[in-house]
Amino acid sequence: MEFAGRLLTSGLLALLCACSALIPASVHTGDSEEQVIAKRGQPTHRYQDGRDHILEYAQGPWGQATYMVHIGPDSRVISFEQVLTSQKFASIKIGQATKDDVLRTVGAPSETSYLSLSELEVWSYPYKESGVWNSLMHIHFDRSGIVRKMMNGPDPRFDPDEHFPFGMFRVR
Template sequence: MTKNLGQIDQEAQYKGNGSIIQILKHFRTGFRTRLAHPESIAQNMKPSSRLIILASAVFLSACATMFPQAVAVGDSEADVIARRGQPTYRYQDGKDRLLEYKMGPWGQRTYMARIGPDGRVVSFEQVLTTQKFATIKVGEATKNDVLKTIGGPSETSYLPLRDLEVWSYPYKEADVWNSLMHVHFDRSGVVQQMMNGPDPRFDPDRRFPFSMMR
């Protein structure tokens, strides 16, 4: 039986549509299988996709660390820990408790939460500031006083010629300049000098490989 060109085109189109239908059915079946077994999605996921998901999780975690939830006066200690995590250190100041939170990629911020005897926040402030440093009295303040005022140092050193221990605190002077405050203690642990200067980590001439040229 001779077929005309119209019939041939119709049959070809039908076969083509049939192939497309089979493909769609196969895709639908596979999609349902993946919904029923989500673990197969992770197993078949390309390495690049996994890296993207991992990077996204790290980014969200970093954002949570750099931009934590606010703490308000009157919040409970449990609220502070829920929003900020466990403190880097705890201090006792009379009947109050101090929770220290070191923050920032360069350690330029330290928040101190003061918890009253009733377990509620009395104050919550960033303590690495010029104003806070000014409250430390040379010749009177002890190491314990410094810890309760501005928290623990980012770095410690010793000056053998002067026989002084130095605690260094990176901070943003006037919220602009990358600086270091050095607190000097004598052998008895009393502050003898407060001295600030530029933070060498932000000096391009001191960064590798430029530092090798000096």
């Protein structure tokens, strides 16, 4: 019985450790850049923003969250936020924002494509629209790197009718 108790305790401890690895430690205003990296690991990208810089923590191509840590000239955290939101996308100005502006606002895209007929480069971002719907935001850039349009819609990766075998046998 004692062995079973130890085994159960060990299993629970391993589970707790695994869960803590999936949920990184919180970042707080005033933390040093070194503390952020110790808590979150190396960022997926770094961007310069005037005298400040930004650390990006993207959650991968299927992830619907990207965290941006704004670091001031004193190497301390100014802000920490999840940026793949309708509000952040709405702050991108069509006809004015550049690729660099978009990178500093919502980070790197999970996917890029090119529309040859309209000569637009498209950056795609999966996100939870209103915290509920699995959506994709597509940001279209012209040849000079200026945002020309933005379109969002359902993320087809989460549509069970679009995946084999169900998509083949759809009743219409």
